[in-house]
Amino acid sequence: MFYHRTPFHSFAILGLIALAVYGLSCTTEASANEDPSVKKASLNPNGDSELALLMRAMYDDAAQMKAAIERGEQPAPSIDHEKMLTAHATEPEKAASETYQTWAQTYLQMVKALETGESEHAPELFQNVVNTCMGCHSDLCPGPKMRIQHLY
Numbered sequence: 132m133f134y135h136r137t138p139f140h141s142f143a144i145l146g147l148i149a150l151a152v153y154g155l156s157c158t159t160e161a162s163a164n165e166d167p168s169v170k171k172a173s174l175n176p177n178g179d180s181e182l183a184l185l186m187r188a189m190y191d192d193a194a195q196m197k198a199a200i201e202r203g204e205q206p207a208p209s210i211d212h213e214k215m216l217t218a219h220a221t222e223p224e225k226a227a228s229e230t231y232q233t234w235a236q237t238y239l240q241m242v243k244a245l246e247t248g249e250s251e252h253a254p255e256l257f258q259n260v261v262n263t264c265m266g267c268h269s270d271l272c273p274g275p276k277m278r279i280q281h282l283y
């Protein structure tokens with residue numbers, strides 16, 4: 132006898148699910164022990180934002196630089212981190228915020244300092260980079276922090 136309500140209910144539930152998934156990248160921590168190939172699968176039915184994809188590449192690039200430092204080599208970025216200033220985000224108002232833009236400028240300075248610094252200082256300079264990832268994420272996007280922690 133409640134049949135006439137069903138279409139509305141399904142719609143409302145779908146809307147709630149869409150909302151929950153929409154905020155996923157910044158609110159939910161993907162398991163750090165997941166298979167990396169699974170982790171790269173898109174969870175967002177609308178496709179991952181340009182910024183989300185860039186962030187994953189930034190993570191990989193940071194991991195690559197960490198490995199170089201551990202081998203005693205000079206770390207060098209292999210992607211253009213400056214794209215974070217303009218890449219389209221899941222929540223565009225977040226990336227447009229002064230908080231985001233200020234952290235992004237600090238982050239880019241830290242990457243530059245690491246790239247151009249003396250290799251004997253690379254471990255501390257790399258720490259500064261990861262601290263800046265963490266700083267911005269603490270303010271705007273806590274979900275991936277457990278994952279970023281692995282870069283220390």
Ligand code: HEC
Binds near residue numbers: 182183184220221
């Ligand atoms: C200036 C702020 C800022 C800095 C600095 C920053 N991030 Fe992010 N990060 C974000 C925002 C905002 C998102 C959400 C992107 C979206 O969903 O569009 C994000 C998303 C992510 C994600 C989740 C991507 C996904 O799969 O959805 C990871 C992982 C990540 N960042 C890692 C890093 C790492 C590693 C660094 C440093 C090397 C870093 N971030 C530096 C703001 C930042």
